[in-house]
Amino acid sequence: MDFFKLLGAGAKFDKSRFKEDISVFKPSRRAEHETVDVVDSVPKELDFFGDHSRQQHQQHGSKEAVPTRQLAGSASQYIKHENDHAPFTSSLDVAEYLKRHRIKVTGTDVPHPIKTFEMLYREHSFQPFVLRNLEKFGFTQPTPIQMQAIPISVHGRDLIANAPTGSGKTLAFLLAILHQVHSPEKEGFFRAVIVSPTRELATQIYEHLRNLTSGRKIKVCLMTKAAAAAMVEQDPAQRPKFDILVTTPLRLVHAIQGGEADLSRVRHLVLDEADSLMDKGFLEQVDEILAACSSPNLQISLFSATMPSSVEEMAKTIMKNPIRIIVGSKNAATETIEQKLVYVGQEEGKLLEIRRMILTGFKPPCLIFVQSIERAKELFHELVFENINVDVIHSERTQTQRNRIVQKFRSGDLWVLICTELMARGIDFKGVNVVINYDFPQSAQSYIHRIGRTGRAGREGKAVTFFTKEDAPHLKTIVNVMRESGCEIPEWMLQLKKPSQDNKKKLKKNPVERNAISTRPKYDLKRRSHKKQIIEQSKAKKLRQQEATESSSKTAAVDDE
Ligand SMILES: Nc1ncnc2c1ncn2[C@@H]1O[C@H](COP(=O)(O)OP(=O)(O)OP(=O)(O)O)[C@@H](O)[C@H]1O
Numbered sequence: 250m251d252f253f254k255l256l257g258a259g260a261k262f263d264k265s266r267f268k269e270d271i272s273v274f275k276p277s278r279r280a281e282h283e284t285v286d287v288v289d290s291v292p293k294e295l296d297f298f299g300d301h302s303r304q305q306h307q308q309h310g311s312k313e314a315v316p317t318r319q320l321a322g323s324a325s326q327y328i329k330h331e332n333d334h335a336p337f338t339s340s341l342d343v344a345e346y347l348k349r350h351r352i353k354v355t356g357t358d359v360p361h362p363i364k365t366f367e368m369l370y371r372e373h374s375f376q377p378f379v380l381r382n383l384e385k386f387g388f389t390q391p392t393p394i395q396m397q398a399i400p401i402s403v404h405g406r407d408l409i410a411n412a413p414t415g416s417g418k419t420l421a422f423l424l425a426i427l428h429q430v431h432s433p434e435k436e437g438f439f440r441a442v443i444v445s446p447t448r449e450l451a452t453q454i455y456e457h458l459r460n461l462t463s464g465r466k467i468k469v470c471l472m473t474k475a476a477a478a479a480m481v482e483q484d485p486a487q488r489p490k491f492d493i494l495v496t497t498p499l500r501l502v503h504a505i506q507g508g509e510a511d512l513s514r515v516r517h518l519v520l521d522e523a524d525s526l527m528d529k530g531f532l533e534q535v536d537e538i539l540a541a542c543s544s545p546n547l548q549i550s551l552f553s554a555t556m557p558s559s560v561e562e563m564a565k566t567i568m569k570n571p572i573r574i575i576v577g578s579k580n581a582a583t584e585t586i587e588q589k590l591v592y593v594g595q596e597e598g599k600l601l602e603i604r605r606m607i608l609t610g611f612k613p614p615c616l617i618f619v620q621s622i623e624r625a626k627e628l629f630h631e632l633v634f635e636n637i638n639v640d641v642i643h644s645e646r647t648q649t650q651r652n653r654i655v656q657k658f659r660s661g662d663l664w665v666l667i668c669t670e671l672m673a674r675g676i677d678f679k680g681v682n683v684v685i686n687y688d689f690p691q692s693a694q695s696y697i698h699r700i701g702r703t704g705r706a707g708r709e710g711k712a713v714t715f716f717t718k719e720d721a722p723h724l725k726t727i728v729n730v731m732r733e734s735g736c737e738i739p740e741w742m743l744q745l746k747k748p749s750q751d752n753k754k755k756l757k758k759n760p761v762e763r764n765a766i767s768t769r770p771k772y773d774l775k776r777r778s779h780k781k782q783i784i785e786q787s788k789a790k791k792l793r794q795q796e797a798t799e800s801s802s803k804t805a806a807v808d809d810e
Pocket residue numbers: 387388389390391392395412413414415416417418419420553554674675676677679701705706
């Protein structure tokens with residue numbers, strides 16, 4: 250029996266490359282004579298995921314070798330329907346409309362959704378400039394999250410919104426804010442604050458807002474390092490007045506502590522990528538921001554493509570009677586993304602696979618995710634000689650470099666961008682064709698956001714995730730996401746054991762240890778590191794000698810005096 254055909258069910262395997270693994274998984278004589286359905290079952294010998302139970306499920310499953318996306322219904326949220334302009338006639342009518350757009354809403358006194366942007370003007374007294382700008386920038390029809398989130402926010406209600414990546418969440422909260430802040434206030438206090446976890450995302454939201462406010466005197470502040478430094482220098486009475494603030498958490502906390510940002514008049518606080526902001530790394534800062542937003546009428550909105558229950562529970566403690574929206578399935582990946590898992594054997598197999606992809610019709614633009622800055626640099630040094638336009642972005646690069654790289658990737662000058670988790674959330678590169686998870690993601694959330702950089706706004710995209718034997722215990726986490734987003738999964742993958750909560754936590758905290766990314770033989774690497782060590786030791790010795798000579802000549806000079 251062909252075990253690598255079997256392993257290939259739901260993943261890709263190259264037999265010639267995995268000779269060693271073939272011997273590891275070599276079937277017993279008895280197993281060779283068994284007639285087993287190629288896809289449905291995995292014998293013990295291949296049970297490197299530690300799940301023996303799936304043998305009992307031989308009769309189920311698909312014969313599809315690679316998981317494919319189920320197309321049915323995936324683009325439904327963008328399809329216009331005949332009755333889209335007619336007002337709602339009954340609550341049944343509303344329920345049917347929500348169902349058709351796969352919008353689930355929970356909460357009390359939920360305002361009706363909108364069917365068109367024009368309804369914002371007719372039913373919610375939006376200013377005409379908003380409609381003009383929407384048209385100017387090509388937004389003709391609201392997406393499902395916009396249909397329901399905007400009226401809720403306009404009614405001043407707290408909101409927890411969970412909708413897929415690339416489904417237009419940004420415009421949903423920006424339009425609500427524009428309605429609330431449609432004319433500039435003379436005193437110029439911040440009236441709305443949008444917090445996002447990265448500078449890149451904050452900049453993107455700011456640009457989006459600038460487009461939507463064009464032609465109006467609404468003042469928007471992007472809290473950059475330079476802007477914050479300028480505020481510190483300025484006399485408080487002379488500081489420019491702003492209506493809306495877009496910021497990262499730490500920058501804002503510094504401004505609050507330094508007295509440059511007064512949030513006492515903020516009416517609406519939006520936490521974009523809320524689950525990330527309410528995670529340990531940011532929680533303290535978010536607490537401080539919340540404390541500074543002291544208005545009794547504060548309205549809070551949380552948006553993300555992933556909203557774990559623990560975050561929702563925590564969120565409810567700071568919100569007043571919130572309404573919750575889920576578009577599609579909760580915490581699922583976007584359905585227009587074709588997702589694939591590729592088994593690469595050892596760590597070294599990843600480079601071979603990526604080179605094979607480049608040689609055999611690789612369609613840029615492409616984002617490649619790795620788990621650390623070190624690995625991003627290593628991969629860049631390997632791919633830079635491949636005759637492709639490649640660059641690398643991570644938090645150790647300067648802000649100017651980061652801005653330039655993002656710009657080049659957007660304009661198509663860069664084909665391949667190697668990145669860390671820094672780029673996983675929110676960044677809207679419209680035409681990314683493929684996302685490669687070179688390193689297996691550390692959580693389902695990370696997977697959903699990373700692959701969500703493709704397949705945006707109803708477009709199609711591809712996501713390829715490499716996995717080695719070390720990643721196998723966590724494979725089920727990703728398989729579950731794939732299933733939730735409509736991929737067909739072979740039965741044996743569905744039967745894999747779930748990683749324990751403990752294991753999940755461990756992986757989230759620390760990534761899997763991996764060999765360095767390099768095509769150089771290990772012997773070469775060892776020799777290089779040894780050589781480097783000798784050079785450093787010799788430099789240190791020289792320095793010590795120099796210092797000793799200097800100090801003895803100083804003593805001599807003192808003696809002479
Ligand atoms: N109503 C609309 N019609 C057409 N395009 C839209 C509409 N709303 C948003 N878009 C576009 O869809 C793309 C994705 O939107 P956005 O970045 O807001 O997604 P998101 O839901 O915030 O994703 P993520 O979870 O990754 O942050 C953007 O290019 C945006 O301009």
